[in-house]
Amino acid sequence: MINISQKFNKKFILLFVILVFFITATGFAVYFYIQYNAIKNNSDSLFKQEAVQLTQKIGQFMELPKEEPSVATITDKNKLKDQSFFANSENGDKLLIFTKAGEAILYRPSTNKIITVAPINLQTSQTSPTPAPEATPSIIKVAIYDGGKKAGLAELMKTKLSSTIQNITVITSNAQKNDYQKTLVINLNNVNNDFLKQIIQVTNGEISNLPEGETKPDADILIIVSGQ
Structure with missing residues (x-):
């Protein structure tokens, strides 16, 4: 009887440990999933907020397409210097792409100036690559x-x-x-x-x-x- 009771207790303890481990692991997974979605939603919100702020600033002296642009920040101008559109870019410049209107704007927040505006073609083709934005003359x-x-x-x-x-x-x-x-x-x-x-x-x-x-x-x- 003693041996049976001891075996039963050991099995009970083992099952209890496994159950606690499972609940803990599941809890961590749920926690990180919730945190991931929160970060993702916050990131989307920040990107949208930045797009609104930039269009409000640029819209004070330029008529913009009636759509929300995609926004990117220039972080390494040297990688872009061979492209005429980015010839005068600086790190920190903002690239606004209006996909429906087919227009790209390079804007410098530090000086509140538009550096370049050019039409873009975002349609891909198997026979020919998408042309780079046409840049205006340097001066x-x-x-x-x-x-x-x-x-x-x-x-x-x-x-x-x-x-x-x-x-x-x-x-x-x-x-x-x-x-x-x-x-x-x-x-x-x-x-x-x-x-x-x-x-x-x-x-x-x-x-x-x-x-x-x-x-x-x-x-x-x-x-x-x-x-x-």
Whole structure:
């Protein structure tokens, strides 16, 4: 009887230990699963929050597509330097990709400037690779003519452009007339349309040919600022 009781006790203890181990292991698994999902959800929330913050900042001086972009941070610019889109990138820059609109924006939070804007093609093909985003020329020459009666309009526009758009050099002068009713943007050297779009959005101007009587400057883009 004593031997039977001892064997029974040993089996009971062994089963108890196994049961405790199973419950503990299951508890840890459930705990880590819950923690993993919490971290994943928090990460998704942070990415969405960053996308909203970036679009709000950039949207102050540029019209953006009506969709939530994918956001990435440049962490090693040297790996990207051979791609023209990232030629002027710096570590810490933000890449916003609007997949539906097919548009990519490289933005620098430290200076609150747009570095590059380019169309993208995200459709894959077996016969041809996806082309890299088309980058604008490294430096764009912009001439600004004062076409209003109020002095200093060209200099004000120069300051606005220089603080918003990178990779430009700006010169100012006076137009032949001072009664322009609208700000005009003249593409003198077939500048990339996406870069021209930035100019138009910042200046609130409209595309035009070189007005009769105005001197063509040594520049890629001419902006004639109105007094209106």
